[in-house]
Amino acid sequence: MKQVALAKVKDHLSKYLIQAGKEKIVITKHGKPAGVLIGFEDEDDWFDFRLENDPRFLKKVEESRASIHAGKGIPWEQIKDEDNQRTSASTVREIRKRFSRR
Numbered sequence: 734m735k736q737v738a739l740a741k742v743k744d745h746l747s748k749y750l751i752q753a754g755k756e757k758i759v760i761t762k763h764g765k766p767a768g769v770l771i772g773f774e775d776e777d778d779w780f781d782f783r784l785e786n787d788p789r790f791l792k793k794v795e796e797s798r799a800s801i802h803a804g805k806g807i808p809w810e811q812i813k814d815e816d817n818q819r820t821s822a823s824t825v826r827e828i829r830k831r832f833s834r835r
Contacts, residue, residue: 736761742770754778 735752736759742749749758753772760768773779784790800806 734759736766738762738764739767 734757737749739760739762742758742760749770750772752758753770754774755772758770759766760770771782773782
């Protein structure tokens with residue numbers, strides 16, 4: 734994490750905003766941390782930031798973790814197996830459609 738004085742950030746905001754897309758920049762005031770500049774390289778970064786800071790999403794994550802700790806989770810292998818079955822069934826239907834048109 735890079736540290737930059739507030740005066741420098743004010744004078745060159747666009748430069749530091751671009752840099753902040755690659756790493757967080759701690760803004761200092763009188764040598765002490767005063768804030769953090771966070772940039773986004775693309776729309777996905779912006780979406781991720783909003784999601785990671787959305788109280789509703791964080792609440793859902795917390796509820797899900799509590800559910801798993803209570804033994805109410807679904808094993809990952811079961812999810813993969815069900816997904817593979819759906820994918821296989823969809824593929825078979827697509828192949829049948831293509832050949833039935835001939």
